[in-house]
Amino acid sequence: MRMQVSLITLILIYTAATEAQSPLPPPTNVSIQCDNYGVEVHWQYPPFNKDVLFQVVIKPDIWMRVENHTTSNLSLNISSMLGNPEFNSYFVTVTATSGLNKSKEAKSDRFSFNKYATSKITCQLDFPEVKLYPNDGKLHLQFSNPLHLYKNSPALRNVTDSLQYDVKTEEEENTFSCGLELKICETSIEFAEERKKYCVNLTGLIGQRELRPISECYEGDIKSYLFLFSVLGVVLMLLFIAGLLLLLAKELNKKITMKAASAFPKFLVKPTQTNLCKPLKLEAENVVREVQIVPLTYTGDPTEHAALLIEISNQDQSSDWPNSSVSSDHNCKNVRGSELEDVSSSGFNDLVKPESKMVSTSDLSAGYDCPHVTRQEMSPDDMVEVYGI
Known part of the structure; x- marks a missing residue:
């Protein structure tokens, strides 16, 4: 039993001495990642026990207070540890520790936000x-x-x-x-x-x-059509205003017309319906354009000749002179000179008595007080007496 205890003790002492003689491996690939929102340090380390910690030290180029932080992770945000980042430059060291054991330092490249600093990494902000x-x-x-x-x-x-x-x-x-x-x-x-x-x-x-x-x-095209759009807008606005004024004027005129119409009696108001006022239509009168004159031949019989004259008179009265009348009476001996001329122009000059052809103007101007008798009312005997046939 004593030999077993002493053997175990020797093994433990040997193990402790062996660990003391073999230090921890240092971290590798220490890198800096800086962007718009901060700076982070990243590193790598082989598989290790949870008892291994990493000590991170930020060393500025210009002498300032050195910042350090211990973490168990493989990265660390050091944004809050940077002093005067607008012109300073930095580098970072990372050391692995486990109890009393400590690895060698792993160093990063120098970085800075200062464009003119002598650093390998220049941190830039993204342009918006x-x-x-x-x-x-x-x-x-x-x-x-x-x-x-x-x-x-x-x-x-x-x-x-x-x-x-x-x-x-x-x-x-x-x-x-x-x-x-x-x-x-x-x-x-x-x-x-x-x-x-x-x-x-x-x-x-x-x-x-x-x-x-x-x-x-x-x-695309960057030409400006703002002026044309402005002019078009003004024109459209003026047209809209003109249309609005026209509608208002039309409505106002309608109201004024209604008020004016109510002030007059109804029979004086101009009718609004067009079918109430029908214009007169002029009808053309049938007029005989071509007048045919038929010569008459005297047969020697006064009665037959008078009847022929009455027939001609009736035809003329029904066509050209519907309202004409002869101002003559069977008791009157005075006749108008125009009628005698008509008779004489019809070819009866040789039948009329010479004394009946000569009618003085005094007899015509004096007028006659005999009633007018139309040709239709004359008998053949009266026609003979009037015309001297």
């Missing part, structure tokens, strides 16, 4: 997303101000600088500024020549902290 669109014949661009967008980044801790950014095109390069008071940075770029695609390259600096360059393009 840029929007491009035409405006007033120019290419307008805008983006969120990184001073507000990355305000929690250690690189912008206690920032007092403004953003200075350059916009470079195929024609020229311009520098613009965007202060902390602005949440949106924007500007316009003018192009001398038209092209199908407009591209811009943007870079920026916040003090000595650099923004990662970005390139954006816009495809």
